[in-house]
Amino acid sequence: AQKVTQAQTEISVVEKEDVTLDCVYETRDTTYYLFWYKQPPSGELVFLIRRNSFDEQNEISGRYSWNFQKSTSSFNFTITASQVVDSAVYFCALSAQNQAGTALIFGKGTTLSVSS
């Protein structure tokens, strides 16, 4: 079975604080993909990053960074020096392909509130 767990339901921080959003996944597949999406108050889903299971390099994009660790089945997302515009719901997702086909499943999301 495949599963994505985002244990943090809500996080509140003050501007300029760093914040890490946790994501733990479960899959038996050896080839899989992990994603992070941002959902601002307007409702659309905005793609942030994709990581392949065979590429454990961490990635940094501006104030965003991602830490992928296969040993702990985690794909955590850190926002450095948070801003009010970072307030959103963030979803972690898992996609895997196997003999049964393709699946794309999501965690329940973490609501991040950044106050000024």
Add this chain to the structure above:
Amino acid sequence: EAQVTQNPRYLITVTGKKLTVTCSQNMNHEYMSWYRQDPGLGLRQIYYSMNVEVTDKGDVPEGYKVSRKEKRNFPLILESPSPNQTSLYFCASLRTGLLNTEAFFGQGTRLTVV
């Protein structure tokens, strides 16, 4: 431009009145899927399709139907909507590949059933 188009964006309807939410993608993807999003529950999969004429139930299929007569379209049908189907719905198509698997989402349909 590569995109997934959902219509309508907003819909208010009454209990029992059949409705269809359309979804179309222009990327020739084989895999398409419908999700509903409810507070505290994340995105839950309703139905998915791996190719034309191939559909399968997701986690919450009750009260919904889908069809996949052609690759680009994957409509979601509510034969007799009920208030518990009030939700935000997303259609997605998935590009699958060893190095470039990626999901593309429609803008969402906010459905209210009264």
